[in-house]
Amino acid sequence: MSILAKVEAVLYLKGQSLSIREMVELTGGDRADVEDALIQLMSDYAHRETALEIVEQGKKYSLQLKSAYSSLIGTLIPADLGLGVLRTLAAIALSKGITQTQLVDLRGSGAYQQVQELVEQGFVTKRKHPETRSYWLQVTEKFHQYFQVDQLPQGLSLEAIVQATPDQPDE
Numbered sequence: 001m002s003i004l005a006k007v008e009a010v011l012y013l014k015g016q017s018l019s020i021r022e023m024v025e026l027t028g029g030d031r032a033d034v035e036d037a038l039i040q041l042m043s044d045y046a047h048r049e050t051a052l053e054i055v056e057q058g059k060k061y062s063l064q065l066k067s068a069y070s071s072l073i074g075t076l077i078p079a080d081l082g083l084g085v086l087r088t089l090a091a092i093a094l095s096k097g098i099t100q101t102q103l104v105d106l107r108g109s110g111a112y113q114q115v116q117e118l119v120e121q122g123f124v125t126k127r128k129h130p131e132t133r134s135y136w137l138q139v140t141e142k143f144h145q146y147f148q149v150d151q152l153p154q155g156l157s158l159e160a161i162v163q164a165t166p167d168q169p170d171e
Contacts, residue, residue, distance in 0.1 A: 003029045007037040008063070013106055015087045017060035026106075080121070088114040092124055092137050099134040100126070 006027040011018065018026075023034045038061060042054045051069045055062050081089075088111050092098055104111045115137060118124040122142045129136040 002037075003027060003033045004037040004040055007034055008041055011041075011054065011061065011063035013087060013091050014108065015062075015084055016108070017057050017062040019060050023061075084110060085114045085117055089118055089123055089139070089143070092118075093139045093143065097136060097138045099129055099132060100137055101132070101134040103137060 006029065007023055010023055010026045014026075020031060020034055020038070023029075023038070024031050027034060029037070038054070042056075045053050051066055052063055053066050055064055088103065088107050091103060091106055095102075098106075100111075100115060103115070107114070115124060115126065119126050122140055123146070124143070125138050125140055126135045
């Protein structure tokens, strides 16, 4: 997976502003490559018709919906699933199963509550992982039916990002 794809995936999945240093840690790339990838992504998003943009806020960057599309959020996203919860659900779905520890490293400590919400709503199963002290998370059949997803596209995987994410203590 290219550093460009890793930076884009990290910005999307974290769902919050990240510094260059944080992106370097999460992608396993070096600073110059991450900076180059970020510049390329900003240019790509600025020059094509897309609903997303990379926004610089101070010395941090985030991938977000352009303000012109904010009115769609209420009609397209079920009221009971917030954007952070959906991003957490996407991370679980794209990884085709992930430990809760890996998910928290990827998404932050807010993932604990988001996972609980997804379990309660029946979109995710949570069972004790046999080899670790963590839980194993997977999407359920309800996820596939609700989002009308029979099979996730090939090539969309978080495995390389999760493996490149350094171990961090839980927040």
